[in-house]
Amino acid sequence: MTPVGTSLADTVEQELRLPDIDPDYCAYAAFDRASCRACVDACPPNAWVLSDESLGLDTEACNGCGLCVQACPTGALHIEFPWVIRHFSGKALALFACEHTGIPAGNDLIPCIHALGIRQLVVMHTAGVTNLLIAQGDCDNCPVACDSSQRLTRLIEELNQILVQRHQAPIKILAYSNTVWQKIYRQEEIISQGTLLKRRAFMGGAASTGNTQQQMVVLDPLNRNECRTVPPGALLPDPASEANCLWPWAPQLDPDNCIGCDACIKLCPTDALQSHDTEEGSSYLVQAKYCTGCNICADVCMEDAIRPLAWSPITHHSVSLIEKQCTNCGNPYHVPDGSSLADANKCPVCNRPAHQSLSA
Incomplete structure (x- = not known):
């Protein structure tokens, strides 16, 4: 029911701003011990409601800022963002403006500049866009209440380290x-080598080079379904070398503390952690390109042997496993080479103090 004093148009617009929720990709919904509360922590109006049993959205409190979408590690949340590109001299320029800048509606505004996340930026870069033209309001006094006016800048700085390491142009x-932003948006001014030129001056100079065609293209790569939930690392170009290669998220596996229970392997939703069997033996493989930072691996590990770190290299790409047989229960098991249990003769279950006391 539409609240008294609220027009139907306002109600429809508010509902269109609400994030779409895909529970199949939500870490909290997938695993009952998941510690993820990224959307809750990112939400300025506290519209996300989290309990031991459920995660819900207070639609009346939600202001549609989109900060939860940027924060969600698994891509379970989505809001449609307009994506406007201007082409000039073979370069693609992406334009984004915050709706709190005072720019009139109808100019493809987004709720908050800082709602742009790593997936959107990587997709933008893959589409050939390396220049991001923005107009933003007063973030420190914004009604959206973003916690930092430098959030997007810091995100791009971190991403640029990864891009440069892969010999890609930075954003x-x-x-x-x-x-000025509106003039560029309406193509009344053109950017050339970082300098704003009046339209007349630009056309006069372009006539001598034959480059008189301007082009505006509205694309939708930010909103493609297949890009919403893809791990950010999988959207990046592969590095020339894995040595010290930075990733958006890198699972750090500690062989000394790992007991080889396989819990993280079985529960990793993106196969960033895998068990690999060959004729030479078995091993754990860590593939950072598929890690989303959902933290399920750390939530399930009782030995604190694994944890994803942001903007980091992988410490162990592969961990060899030693095959053994438990002297207590007789079942086969494996432990990482170098683990504290490598010299023990009991499987991880039988080796637990609680299990030993019950057996006694």
């Missing part, structure tokens, strides 16, 4: 006033 942020 540049170009911030403009509302007036």
